[in-house]
Amino acid sequence: MRFRFTETAIDTAAARREVVDLGAGGYVGFEGWVRDHNEGQEVIRLEYEAFQDLAVKEGDRIIAEALRRFPIKHALCIHRVGDLGLGDMAIWAGVSATHRGEAFDACRFIVDEVKHRLPIWKKEHYRNGDSGWVNCERCAAAPQHVHHDEPAVLTADN
């Protein structure tokens, strides 16, 4: 299983050890952090929720796709769920490869696909007391405006 969830802080040192390979000339790790603002609103904390049965299957499929598409050694992705504060790590992805180029490309691919495909939701809580499910609240008012198949760059928190 190369994709998993955790309800506690991600242990990046332990995760990194899982992708170590003596044939690898390099490793790329990505950390996604909770940011203090989004779309002009001051964010104070986030809630992450996932449909874990399906998300783990789909996450494993993404890692398998990365291993097919890029000449890499190992890949792993961990996503946190629950209540997160500012600066907390929401997602970690690590890839080892013979050469750095593939490791960068594969790591970016994995994070992008996870954001677009996995049934994971985040609720932002704002300084002004409001809150909202990212990608759900505004698109309810303007359905043709934002589609969940589109890259989530507009609302990325990292």
Place this chain on the structure above:
Amino acid sequence: MTSATAAAHAATAPAPLHGLILAGGSSSRMQRDKAALRYRGQSQLDRAFELAARHVSQVFVSVRSEQTADPARAQRPLIVDSVAGEGPIVGIRSALAAFPQAAWLVLACDLPFLSDATLEFLLRERDRTAMATAYRSAHNDLPEPLCAIWEPAAAPALDAYQAAGGHCPRKFLMRHPARLLQPLDRRALDNVNTPEEYAQALTLLGAASHGTKMQLKIHYYALLREQAGRSEETLETAAATPADLYGELATRYGFSLSREQVKVAVNSEFSDWSRPLAGGDAVVFIPPVAGG
């Protein structure tokens, strides 16, 4: 062609009769794809297709070019609209153009009461010398062009009729030689255009009384969990597909997300909206995601 050569031609190469299911409509009053509406556990498109296939050897589905990838349609032989314009006349003309020798048993896919007997009578009474053989409406006596046999000879007349600004196949049949039949059953050609008519048709077809209610397990996440006020429930429902079920729950809980914004999973795998549901299935509706 003289009558002698026409007779010889007919003897050597009788015009084949193909079936054409019209499934290119916009379903604007229904606000969902009429071809996907289910009766007795089967989509109306599949019901119409199978009904026609019991009476003619080859059946096609008439679609607009943008519908060719739709999974419910793509698995069938298709006739893609090849002439300009809108509406059923375009589908009929495209079929006549695709197989210029063939006659077409044309069926709309919003006729849930259509029966084998209705088609048998139409085929038996077919007049090959007319441009079409059709039923009269039981309500207003006007021709019903979308449960009819259209002969190859109608093609040039239809082309000319549309070129002159005509678009209504019913009016076309009123002005051209057509054999018109009295329907055997008053309801046989009633069509279903609105959610109210669909609900009525389901009742008349006995969906609820045939023991088709089943228990499903629904899990809710994120915005839908908050709007439903629960994270899961076991539900007794007659909904035949995830699309029907989302409609039922959206009405009950006032979901703010339209079905187009949501995906669905059945038994922890992404699913089609038109997949038939079975008792015990676990269904999850997936609002727009935002991982990372």
